[in-house]
Amino acid sequence: SQQGEEDPQALSIQEGENATMNCSYKTSINNLQWYRQNSGRGLVHLILIRSNEREKHSGRLRVTLDTSKKSSSLLITASRAADTASYFCATVFNAGGTSYGKLTFGQGTILTVHP
Amino acid sequence: DAGITQSPRHKVTETGTPVTLRCHQTENHRYMYWYRQDPGHGLRLIHYSYGVKDTDKGEVSDGYSVSRSKTEDFLLTLESATSSQTSVYFCAISEQGPVQDQPQHFGDGTRLSIL
Numbered sequence: 001s002q003q004g005e006e007d008p009q010a011l012s013i014q015e016g017e018n019a020t021m022n023c024s025y026k027t028s029i030n031n032l033q034w035y036r037q038n039s040g041r042g043l044v045h046l047i048l049i050r051s052n053e054r055e056k057h058s059g060r061l062r063v064t065l066d067t068s069k070k071s072s073s074l075l076i077t078a079s080r081a082a083d084t085a086s087y088f089c090a091t092v093f094n095a096g097g098t099s100y101g102k103l104t105f106g107q108g109t110i111l112t113v114h115p
Numbered sequence: 116d117a118g119i120t121q122s123p124r125h126k127v128t129e130t131g132t133p134v135t136l137r138c139h140q141t142e143n144h145r146y147m148y149w150y151r152q153d154p155g156h157g158l159r160l161i162h163y164s165y166g167v168k169d170t171d172k173g174e175v176s177d178g179y180s181v182s183r184s185k186t187e188d189f190l191l192t193l194e195s196a197t198s199s200q201t202s203v204y205f206c207a208i209s210e211q212g213p214v215q216d217q218p219q220h221f222g223d224g225t226r227l228s229i230l
Contacts, residue, residue: 030213030214030216031214031216033218040223040224041223041224042119042221043205043207043219043221044221048216050216088157088158102160102173102174103213103219105157106157107155107157
């Protein structure tokens with residue numbers, strides 16, 4: 001399966017600390033995306049990193065991609081209670097030369113930030 | 116928030132009954148998707164559409180059909196619901212396909228219980 005695997009499954013930290021979540025995948029990708037899901041809500045897109053990029057930043061978020069290791073990490077700096085959510089990585093690979101590709105999600109990391 | 120409305124938001128029905136879920140978008144995006152989210156499986160793609168009357172199967176399409184007669188509406192039908200189809204269903208949209216480095220925008224989901 002192409003599905004990304006997040007690690008850890010659950011992470012509990014205090015406000016102000018940094019949170020790091022990792023994602024590993026199995027085959028070559030076109031891009032990798034991170035999403036956040038608050039309880040009872042839909043997923044919200046956070047950041048997309050292309051296969052030829054190594055690092056991207058967005059506010060307090062930093063994403064790295066290591067295609068040689070087939071892995072990515074999401075760092076949230078100076079976490080807040082409002083960052084409490086599930087975080088998913090999703091990979092895109094183009095099987096069979098179609099123009100569509102497929103977005104495949106991992107099972108997510110549950111982040112709890114304590115005030 | 117992206118203009119995506121899913122209806123109904125909650126539904127309880129009995130095994131063997133037909134069920135139709137509706138996704139309506141106001142963004143005029145070409146691509147629309149239906150996912151289901153289950154504990155231990157993350158999000159899995161059921162069907163997707165790349166234009167009016169253009170649809171294709173995803174990872175878990177058995178027991179589901181879709182239709183898209185207008186750009187703004189994407190319907191998911193369970194012809195004869197089974198208990199294994201109890202899940203939270205999410206609709207998503209994107210301007211272009213995943214290989215074009217496009218994020219997906221999600222609705223808030225429909226919680227479906229089949230007794």
